[in-house]
Amino acid sequence: MGHDGVIMRTDDGGDTWQLQTSGQDLLRQQLSDLEQAIQGESDAGIREDWQWQLEDLQVSFEEGVMPTLLGLMFLNRQQGYVLGAYGVLFRTDDGGRSWVSLGHTLPNPDRLHLNAMLQGQDGRMLLAGEAGLLLYSDDQGLNWQPAASPYEGSFFALAESDRFYLLGLRGHLFSSTDGIDWQPERxxxxxxxxxxxxxxxxxxxxxxxxxxxxxxAQGFVxxxxxxRFSYTAGLLLDERLLLAGEGGVHRVELSELTQGGAQ
Structure with a gap:
């Protein structure tokens, strides 16, 4: 996934990849889903807002501006979400073969960028984005509610370990036991x-x-x-960190750090 709405798929653990969905496909789906939503909506205010969104999408389609996808999360092999710039959110129930547009249904009237999604062990789903946007869902993402944000800047990632963690701009880090009430972490x-x-x-x-x-135990060390590259993702494999970001993939041997060595 990424710019121009591209979604790639692998069935062999990442050895090979195939193009599954293009930005044009997603944009057509947005247009179709929003047109249907407008026809079925009785609230005049909501219809007006969605009509403005529809006109923006039509201009984007005519000018060839495709959705930018910034995050992906699957609940299982079949059900998953992709999210991105200007409030785009798509759901699949068939392993990514088809997608439904949900961005217009979110309590996100300014169409702020959506950067991260997480489902906690308790089933609660969290959605975080720019300008302090923070939403949660307790029904597998069918309905979303705003949570009181602890910060007005952008959030870039979510994680769950002993509790939920919310990562943001300029070193802002928050933690929560329920995903709704957040406390700052130093x-x-x-x-x-x-x-x-x-x-x-x-x-x-x-x-x-x-x-x-x-x-x-003493905090974040x-x-x-x-x-000194910028990292956006990674994984822990045995005693090795594999870090992805600027400059590609980098390896850090944790067993060598006490000796002052890293790769």
Whole structure:
């Protein structure tokens, strides 16, 4: 997934990939779903707002401006979501073969960018975006409600370890036990936090300029040395961090850090 609404699919663990959905397909789906929604909506105010959105989409389609996708989350092999710029949200119930547009149904009248989605172990789903946008759903994403945001800046990632974590601009980090009430967490960085790695109770935060923080008993401690690239995603494999972002994929051998070495 990414710019121009491209969605790729793999059936062999990532060895090969096929184009599954194009931006034109998604934009056509947006137009169709929004037209149907307008026809079936009795509230004049909502119809007017959706009509404005429809006209914007029609202009985008005529000018060849495709959706930009910024996040993906699957609940299982068949049900999943992709989300992105200007409030776009699509759901699939058949493993990505077809998609339904849901962005217009969200309590997001300014069509703020959607950057991250997470389903917690308790089933609650969270959706975070720019300008402090924070939504939650307790019915598998059918209906969404706004949560009181702890910050007016942008959020870039969500994670769950011992609790929920919300990562944002300029080193802003918040935690919550329920995904609704949030408390600030202190971190020794002003760099934007873009992603997180969770595994077996371990939590790493990833950010701009080579920031990698590990949660320890005394708080979030920098992992050093790490190549000074900006990271957006990664995974923990045995005693190795694989970090993706600026400059491609980088490997950090955790077993060597105490000796001052990293790759």
């Amino acid at each position: 971190v020794a960085t002003r760099a934007s936090l873009n992603g997180a790695i969770t595994r077996d109770g371990q939590l790493y935060l990833l950010g701009q300029g080579g920031v990698v923080l590990q949660r320890q 920098p992992v050093q040395p790490v190549p």
